[in-house]
Every structure is written in C-alpha cells, then in structure tokens.
Amino acid sequence: MHVPSRRLRNSAVVALTAVMALGLAAGCSKKNDAPAGDGQLKLVVDTFGEFGYKALAKEYESAHPNIKVQLRSIEKLDDYKPKLTQYLAAGSGAGDVVALEEGILTEFKTQPQNFVDLNQFGGGDLAKDYLPWKFEQGKASNGQLIGLPTDVGGLGVCYRRDLFEKAKLPTDRAEVSKLWTTWDDFIATGQRFNAGGSGAAFLDSTTTAFNAMLAQFGDTNFYDRNNNLIADSNPSVRKAWDYTMSMIDKGISAKVTTWSNEWQAGFKNASFAVTFCPSWMRGIIKTNAGDASTGKWDIADVPGGGGNWGGSFLAVPKQSRHAKEAYELAKFLTSAHGQIGAFNESGPLPSNLGALDDATFKATTDPYFNNAPVGVIYGAGAKALKPVYRGPKHQAVLDRAFQPAIQSVEQGKAKADEAWKNALDAAKKEAK
Structure with missing residues (x-):
C-alpha cells in the first residue's frame, strides 16, 4: 500500500x-x-x-x-x-x-x-x-x-465537501468529477477554488499530484525495463514535472511537505480541500482528520482517468x-x-x-467519505489497472531527488529550471 x-x-x-x-x-x-x-x-x-x-x-x-x-x-x-x-x-x-x-x-x-x-x-x-x-x-x-x-x-481525488461549498463549487461527487476531466481543468478548478474565499488552500501539496501523474502518464518512470536511469529523457516524467510546475505557478497548493506533521495537522484543521487518493489513503485521512470530519470528505474521479499508485x-x-x-x-x-x-x-x-x-466488496460504502460507494469507485477499474515499472532505486529517486526538488520550488527556494537540474543530479547519485 x-x-x-x-x-x-x-x-x-x-x-x-x-x-x-x-x-x-x-x-x-x-x-x-x-x-x-x-x-x-x-x-x-x-x-x-x-x-x-x-x-x-x-x-x-x-x-x-x-x-x-x-x-x-x-x-x-x-x-x-x-x-x-x-x-x-x-x-x-x-x-x-x-x-x-x-x-x-x-x-x-x-x-x-x-x-x-x-x-x-x-x-x-x-x-x-x-x-x-x-x-x-x-x-x-x-x-x-x-x-x-x-x-x-487505484486512484481518486479525496475532497472536503464543506470547503467546496464555501468556495461556491459543486459538492456532489459526480459534479465534482466533471470539473476536472483533464489536468488543465484541475488547475483551473484550483484557481476557481482560490477565488471562492473558503479560507483554505485547494491542494495539500503538488508532490501528491506529481505522484498521481507518474502513475498515469506512462508504464515507466525513472528507469527503463533494463534498469537504466531515464529520468532525464522519459517524456512521462517531464510531463508530470511540467504540470506540477504549472500548479505551483498558479498557487493552488498549501505548500506543505507530505507526510510531515504540518501535513497531518492540515487534515484536522481543514487547511486544504483536496488530496490525491489511492484507496489506501482513506485510512490515513481518517486517522489524521479525526472523527469530527466524518461525512465532510468525499471521493471524485482523478483527472485524466485511472492510474495505479x-x-x-x-x-x-x-x-x-x-x-x-x-x-x-x-x-x-x-x-x-x-x-x-x-x-x-x-x-x-x-x-x-x-x-x-465479491458482492459484499462491490457494495461497500464508506460513511466517513459521505457514504461514497468505495467498492465501485475503486473496484470497477481495478482489473484494468496496468503496472508501472519501478526500477531498483525508484523510491529513493522519488523521495530524495524529485520530491525535494518540487518542494524547493513550491516553497520559493528555487526556480523550476534549477530544481529540474537538481532533481536529475540527485537522481544520478541515488541510483548508484
């Protein structure tokens, strides 16, 4: 998971x-x-x-x-x-x-x-x-x-219905899904949310979006199937990077570091409205947001459709x-x-x-997520999921090369081109 x-x-x-x-x-x-x-x-x-x-x-x-x-x-x-x-x-x-x-x-x-x-x-x-x-x-x-x-x-987008309502956006999961059939739509929705005056940020961190796009844009990421590092030449990685930089440029995230104490607290404090949500993320949201947020979260489709994270x-x-x-x-x-x-x-x-x-699995709903039919949402496309090849140091390259580079841009510590170079240099070191 x-x-x-x-x-x-x-x-x-x-x-x-x-x-x-x-x-x-x-x-x-x-x-x-x-x-x-x-x-x-x-x-x-x-x-x-x-x-x-x-x-x-x-x-x-x-x-x-x-x-x-x-x-x-x-x-x-x-x-x-x-x-x-x-x-x-x-x-x-x-x-x-x-x-x-x-x-x-x-x-x-x-x-x-x-x-x-x-x-x-x-x-x-x-x-x-x-x-x-x-x-x-x-x-x-x-x-x-x-x-x-x-x-x-599997992939979905978990969102807070109460914050969407404050931002004058639809709250019904089907209507929310229609807001962002593409990644460009997603960025535009983030800008609309920002203009809505909810008092919260739209997205938790652009690194979660980057991970979701890596799971969707190609069947390889940082390595080819011969375990050669191709982070600098794989168009899927560059496409995910460019969309991520656009999200940063449009200012749609809370700029928190995922998995940090601040990120955890953000769920409880409602400081952001959206996070990318593979099925296992639901348990993390419940734990961090607490019982008081029961029914405030829901699950919509991911931009671009599908993906295995x-x-x-x-x-x-x-x-x-x-x-x-x-x-x-x-x-x-x-x-x-x-x-x-x-x-x-x-x-x-x-x-x-x-x-x-299993019929009981398909019928499963999640009360915490506004009774979302999670068995259907996640199960329907499970058999159609395709593997993304992970090379021998994939996690190290992601966690210690690309995510820190993205966060450096998000937090105003580096420009996009500089951060891209830093990510590639760090990836080469991690891949050794």
Whole structure:
C-alpha cells in the first residue's frame, strides 16, 4: 500500500518510537522466535503505515490457538526500508512476515537469498487468485516467488465537501468529477477554488499530484525495463514535472511537505480541500482528520482517468525459524477474505480476484467519505489497472531527488529550471 513514503498514520514521534521498538526487538530476540506464552508460537508481521490487519490478526489467532500474531509498524516507508535492510544484512531482527512496497520491491528482488522461496510451500499455485501482472511482480529474475500480493493503488481525488461549498463549487461527487476531466481543468478548478474565499488552500501539496501523474502518464518512470536511469529523457516524467510546475505557478497548493506533521495537522484543521487518493489513503485521512470530519470528505474521479499508485507484497525472510507458519499467515492475509477485511479496516484495494468479484466488496460504502460507494469507485477499474515499472532505486529517486526538488520550488527556494537540474543530479547519485 502507499505510501510513497506513501502511508503515514500518526506523527514523527510515533514513527521514531516504532523504529526504536523494532531495534529493541532485534536486540532482545535474535530470531524473533521467543514464545508468546502458554506454548504459543509467535509470528511477527512487519509493515509500514496501516495495512488493516488488526482484526484479521485476532481472527487468525482465534482459528489457530497455538499462534500469537504480533503486528509491528513503522509509519514512514522511508524509515521502514533502511531498518529492514539492516535486519536482512545482520541476519536477525526482521519479522516472520515483512511487507515490501512496490517502490522498494525491485531492489529487494535482487537479493533473493534473503527471502524464502514461497514456491516451496505451494505459493506458485496461487497465481490464478490474483491480477496476473501483480502476481508476476512478486517474482525474482530466477523465478523465486519473493512475496504474495496485497493491494494495488487505484486512484481518486479525496475532497472536503464543506470547503467546496464555501468556495461556491459543486459538492456532489459526480459534479465534482466533471470539473476536472483533464489536468488543465484541475488547475483551473484550483484557481476557481482560490477565488471562492473558503479560507483554505485547494491542494495539500503538488508532490501528491506529481505522484498521481507518474502513475498515469506512462508504464515507466525513472528507469527503463533494463534498469537504466531515464529520468532525464522519459517524456512521462517531464510531463508530470511540467504540470506540477504549472500548479505551483498558479498557487493552488498549501505548500506543505507530505507526510510531515504540518501535513497531518492540515487534515484536522481543514487547511486544504483536496488530496490525491489511492484507496489506501482513506485510512490515513481518517486517522489524521479525526472523527469530527466524518461525512465532510468525499471521493471524485482523478483527472485524466485511472492510474495505479502503490501496492505491496508480503514476504518471508530466510531468517525466520517458522517459515511454513509465516507463509500460511501471509496466505491468509492476502486471501480474498483477508484483502476484503483489510479494505474494510483501512482501505487498501484488493489485488485478489476473488475479493474484487465479491458482492459484499462491490457494495461497500464508506460513511466517513459521505457514504461514497468505495467498492465501485475503486473496484470497477481495478482489473484494468496496468503496472508501472519501478526500477531498483525508484523510491529513493522519488523521495530524495524529485520530491525535494518540487518542494524547493513550491516553497520559493528555487526556480523550476534549477530544481529540474537538481532533481536529475540527485537522481544520478541515488541510483548508484
């Protein structure tokens, strides 16, 4: 799920606490195989952000009285990845099941020796259960099955109905969708919103728009399929950049840094009206905006139509002493039942075909988002989603090269041409 540093749940303090907790776990239990008590076997699941596994973990424990499931979560993918890398290099400390986001998956697939080949437990037989391209993404070049698919991104635009009303814009989701069938329309709507006197900014940050456009404009981003860095020559990247610069030029964003404390507070304080919203983002909005904002948010179509932003896999590190049991837990969490449960709890869009075809999933509405028919909104186009190729250092290039460059322009610290050059220079360093 996504969270370019796609998923953030609470504050940076919480993230630091989670990092420290994982570090302590590594020091206290070399292989994470300490008994849970009463003869129970403990299985640790490491994720970033919110995967929607709380209720599922309890359900699994009820069906397997001999197993205790411990969920450990680091909020930011940017914090999670180096900690997982450290654990794998040390040979201890990682969970029995670990989440691998698509932005970092390609890099970890070059180290298949660190993971159990799930084919040995029959994982390959599950291929028919998932979107075909999604299942294939979980394989290393040697055919080893690194991970089972969790979610795919899907895209929408989450917006505050009350702020749209104050800005004298339509509030009905169908009418809002008509406001921005193109990205030029979206920018124009932002200008109309600014003129409406709502007291809030239109868009949270132009980096969220940049991510959405990368998910939509082409099937490659910073790398070609031979893993050559093409950020400087890929027209899809340049097109997303130019639209982003236009948004900055028109002044339609709140200029906050995504995933920051200020960004989190912006949801609660209604300081912006719009954010780009893959399905998993709903859980983040609910957590940050709080119960008082129930019914104030809604979901409209994304400009330009469609796009796949985010998605993850569950893998079993070689260092786990309970690989078979860990696989069975991962299999449960990524089953149709598991993915529907995660969707209902936190919003990650299923990649399991059985879940996507399930009548209860299709009928799902979200009261927090004005009873938006989220099963229809996100599920209808899920089978038509196409993968965007992520190279080995995709997430590093995005998080530490392009997003900081965009923010430097948005915050008035650099001009667009200067920032573009800075982004390309930083991308080359990150890609080494």
